[in-house]
Amino acid sequence: MATYSLIISGTAVKTPSSFQVTIQDIDAKATRDAKGKLHRDRVATKRKISAQWPPLTLKECSTLLNAVKDEFFTVKYLDPVDGAMATRTFYVGDRTTPALTFIDNLGGYFWKDVSFDLVEQ
Known part of the structure; x- marks a missing residue:
């Protein structure tokens, strides 16, 4: 059985060629006083x-894009802070599918360099 590094909406998708997790602090308010000292009200830490x-077959691309079609969905991934697989709720940013091309040695049409950001709710 193959292992997958990314499960979206319960669907194991093809392993990405590039995968980066950004840890984001979410502030309700951040201000500096007259001495320049920062005062912040951090309300959450989220992941992006x-x-x-890599090149995706027409079916792989369709499966991937359909997995992120809902407003919010779960993603299971390897989290660098947790040091283990984590499941969180995300939404998707713009989906880029830049080039449909025929790759003769792979035997068909492929979408190249499909990419998007997943942002924790």
Whole structure:
């Protein structure tokens, strides 16, 4: 059985060629006083996953894009802070599918460099 590094909406998708997790602090308010000292009201720490895929078959691309079609969905991924697989709720940013090309040695049409960001709710 193959292992997958990314499960979106319960669907194991093809392993990305590029995968980056950004840890984001979310502030309700951040201000500096007269001495320049920062005062912040951090309300949450969230994740943003930036991923890009190697050439995807038409079916793989469709499966991937359909997995992120809902407003919010779960993503299971390897989290660098947790040091283990984590499941969180995300939404997707713009989906880029830049080039449909025929790759003769792979035997068909492929979408190259599909990419998007997943942002934790």
